[in-house]
Amino acid sequence: MRVHVDAQKCQGHSRCYALAPELFDIDDYGNAHELNDGVVPEGLEARARLAQANCPEFAIIIQE
């Protein structure tokens, strides 16, 4: 599984960073980006889906 934050859609709500800090980080302006080229380590798939389901801007894309 891979995750990706669409930088055009992200507005810095920080939900993904709060829910899955292993998968997402934020820059100095509060905008999110995926860690580790978006590769989701085994066992963290549910966290990735949780982050996606909590993004108010629908900015997180998951590739299974």
Next chain:
Amino acid sequence: MTSIYGPVTDWEHDFDHADPEYNANVHQIWDDLLNKKQCPVAHTERYGGTWLPLTHEHVREIAYDTEHFTSRSVVVGTTKPSQFDPQPPPSPIGNAPPISSDPPFHAEARRLLLPAFSPKKIDPWASEIRRICHQLIDDMGDVQFVDAAQQYSQDIPVQVIARMLGFPVQDADKFRHFVHLVLESVNEDRETRLAKFMVFDEYLTHQINDHIANPRDDLTTYLLNAEIMGNKLSPEHVGGTIILLLVAGIDTTWSGIGSSLWHLATNAVDRRRLAENPDMIPTAVEEFLRAYAPVTMARLVRDDYDFHGYAMKEEDWVLLPFPAANRDPNVFHDPDTVVIDREENRHAAFGLGIHRCLGSNLARLEMNVAIEVFLERFPDFELDQSEEVTWSVGQVRGPRRLPVRITARS
């Protein structure tokens, strides 16, 4: 407060979000409009023409559409920006950048403030916020009855933002009075409002001048030294941004904390679950933000525009009730039920699009700490049935009197 409008009798064609009945009964009003009257977009001639879309889809579309809807003014009032100031700051800057700014200037003004409010800058404030919360509870003394809005919720954001701006903490009442003027006295006549604005303007100028003479490590000095495209900010820009931070940072978070405590005071099961499992508080706070989102934003229609068959006129107001969007069954499962461990919660309490609440990380932190400390010190409490709960009036919704009886303390 003296309203120039009478009480509302028809919420479909003559609604008034500043009628005291609106915030007190808002969920019933939205439900009646959407389900009984099949009215997804209400309208009123009040305030010179105002629209109220209620679905997540419509609210989202307008929030994203900066072409047809301008943010030049975001608080609906009897006076439109073109009447308020004979020479208004030119669009796209507006009176209180960046909330009143449109693209492309908006991004520059916002970029200036974002680093100061990023999670990594805000998180270190947790211990200071916790100290403030404990102090407020200490100050209540060993009493059985407290007003959780007046004696607790309202003081937390005021003290935090005063410290961040480097303003005297003892001036908190001045800030509150000013915020009330901006947000709640929207239906007073123009002269009364202008005269009151002048008083705060003088206070603000004094504080800014004091920071120019005595620079220090705070947000005001930061703004005075900041540059946009190589130019220092104009004094109007600095003053407008400070007003924004005061107005946006005080009533909103006060309301968020107050509504959360109101929910807990009226729901014994949720109260006990959180008191016994404080690690559930962050998820519960997101649900309180969804179900009791305090903030309704507004836009002005830029030019005459046909919005899905609704003939919007130039300079009509459009309210953006994010709290209503948060109860849309097309986006949220069982939206009218408060589920404190709701896992999937794509709520829009902090808005959508480029104007996402700049202070959302601070507001979340204040709410989390405030609820955690309250439950830690008062593991059990309930509404004091002998007193009345009162709600704010206008675009920020939350309890303004929240009498509770403390039944357990630690």
